[in-house]
Amino acid sequence: MSVRLKLTIFLSILFITSIGNSLFFFILEANNENKIKWVTHTNEVIYTSERLLSSLKDAETGQRGYLITLNPSYLTPYYSGKEESQIRLNELKSLTSDNPEQQERLSTIEHHISLKNAVLAHTIALAEHDRIGEAIKIVLQDRGKLFMDKIRGNINEFIHAEEILLELRKSELHKSREMMTSVIIVEVIFYSLFAILTFSFINERLFLPIKLLLSNTAKMKKGEKIDNSDDCLNDEMGMLLSSFYSMSKKVNDRERALHHRAIHDELTGLKNRATVFDEIDSAIKESILTDSKVVVFFLDLDKFKQINDSLGHDAGDIILKETASRLRSSIRSDDHVFRVGGDEFIILLRKVQKQSEINNVANNISDAFNEPITIKGSILSVQPSIGIAISPDDAKNSEELLRHSDTAMYEVKNNDSQKYKFYNRNKQKDVDEKNIDKLGIS
Template sequence: MSIRFKLTLLLVTLFTFAIGNTVFTFLLENYVEEKLNWVIHTHEVLNESKNLLSSMTDAETGQRGYLLTGDPDYLEPYLKGLSSAEESFKRLTQLTSDNPEQIKRLKTIHGAMGKKFEELKLTIDLRKHENAENAENAEKAIDVVKRNSGKQIMDEIRLDIIAFENTEHLLLETRKGDFRESRAQITTLMALEILFFLFLGIITMIFIRNKLFSPISMLLLNTAKMERGEQQNIQDILPKDEMGYLLSRFYQMSEKVYANTAALSHEATHDHLTGLLNRSEINKTIRDSIVSTSASNKKMAVCFIDLNGFKQLNDNLGHDAGDAVLIETAKRLKGMLRTDDSLFRLGGDEFVLILNDIAETSHLNTIAGHILEKFTSPLMFNGIPIEISLSIGIALSPDDSKNSEEILKFSDIAMYTAKREKKHNYTFFNKTMLKRESDI
């Protein structure tokens, strides 16, 4: 075979594999992105299920407040809770339309919701129509509540939602595993592709050098020497610019694939709005922190942070204002982080701050005070000053628990205690709060 034919065949082979690699890389990126979208989808389902339960609780809270006081202001959270619960249910139905098992659970939950709504409406109607002739209506409404039928329905709803969320958590772990597996496969395949193209590039360079460039260079060199009358001396001098350019293009393409893979991995573990870590790695981070502090006399703390009045802010000024508040909150909290601390956004208006190497519990009072002080100045949004108010719950390890899930739960309970007792406040967890939380 002629040199021309061999060279043409080699180049055609090289470019064929380059094009095939581009197509293959594109397909792999789409595959990994699909896996990531399923992970994000499952997070949306879990967040919406929590919103559903929260809305039902808000509606019940408004009902209890109205029955006890007769104050019409309590009807506002009741009505908003009803509306929000229906919206969350519709959203969940849309998100899980591809899962017959979850749709079946949602139908059961919706049936229980209907019963709960009827019970709430009955008691509120009785309280509304109380007058001199029907003075006993308020007592009738209270009697309906005391029968505990409404509590039993809410317990059923909670159990059904827990079962619903457990299924979604299993799906989430499966989908996260699929995403990690696909990412590992891409890394392995790209490493093999690099080796293959490197080998093919070396063969091409050797072939071109030996069969084309080297003979031509030697011919030109010795021709010049002959013209000058010098003694001829054949030397191996060959340029490699062409193959170097080809390989550089390949490496650029490989770097792009790795960069895209790294970006997808970042999206799976970070909140897209604030750039903070999301809840996917929070339990692992808390566990690692507990293990590291157990080897010393120091402590770690979990600060559960919630924005006060965030839902009303969204309702009054719109979601753009809410997003601006979330971004500003993340920015101010990040500005206070030490090297070993971690900050997460769990979703909605909830943040978690993990503090390590706490020598004395009293230091946390100073830290919490600094956090609250950081939010004394309002955020200016479109010329409107927005006050950012926080409620912070703090739980310590090993004082309160050495279990990552418990310490997170305890900080959440303490946060709700702080929210009930005073605006823009912080509260440390203590065991008496467990009984109070069970009474909610």
């Protein structure tokens, strides 16, 4: 077999494997992107499920507040909770339309919600017609509680099914990435051996003979002794390996970019809710070792929905981007900002040693929003309601810390004179006990 034919075979093999490698990695990337999409989708289903349960609790809280005080303002969270629960239920139906089992669970949940809402509406109607005694009697019969327990159980079962699905999809994504890593390692080894073999062949059969021929020709002209000890360099093979490693780097860069997209909000560039619980729990563990505190700010933009509805989603997007920018400029270098959905943001403060550090950040945020935003010729004043919770003072895990900061945030919304508020565990306990006593529940 001639040198030319062997060289052609080597180059043909190299060309084919390069094309095959590119196609293979393209397929793997597309597969990984699809898996990341489903992981994000499942997280959205779980989050929406939690919002559904939260809206039902808001409706129930409004009903209880109205029965206790007969204050019509408590009907606002009742009606908004009912409306939001229907919206979240419809979202879940749409998100799980390809899952018959989850659709069946949602049908059961919807049935129990209708029964629960019927009880709430009946007691409110009785109270509105000065029959509060009958309304309280119905409450004490625990019919609403029975339906709520069923709803909670159904939703927990629904979420559990999604969590199992989420773990399965995460596992598939992890295996896919492991396979990609293994393929890269195998291909690095393969191309290295192939490069060595190709270099040995070309050097021995082409470059070395030519160099030796030229060298010996020159020596012959000078009358010097001819020998075969000269070596040659292999620049061509170096270029080949450089191209391969460049291609591998691009694959790794794309994978990192996909991972970044999975945990960041596309509109604002902030981290999304995918890692917020883990990061808060990690900060709490770190605070135990450093004898410091962890602080969570829960922010919600006031009247954002009205602005979004009146000026359009483009204006809403501008406000969200500007909000993200102002929050970034208001925090310390070690703090983190998350956009967890809609107009809700979370700020995580690590290693807090003094109360003044918390106040400074809160004041920085308030000052940052004193400047109005101009959109389409409209000058808009956008203000956030801020609820603050501290670990370990208020809670020792991420879920409770977020819930308490959310509670404090809603207290700010109900009090226009405050820009931010700290969660008050003792006050909340007194309110809960007072409500229980008035309802006669032990």
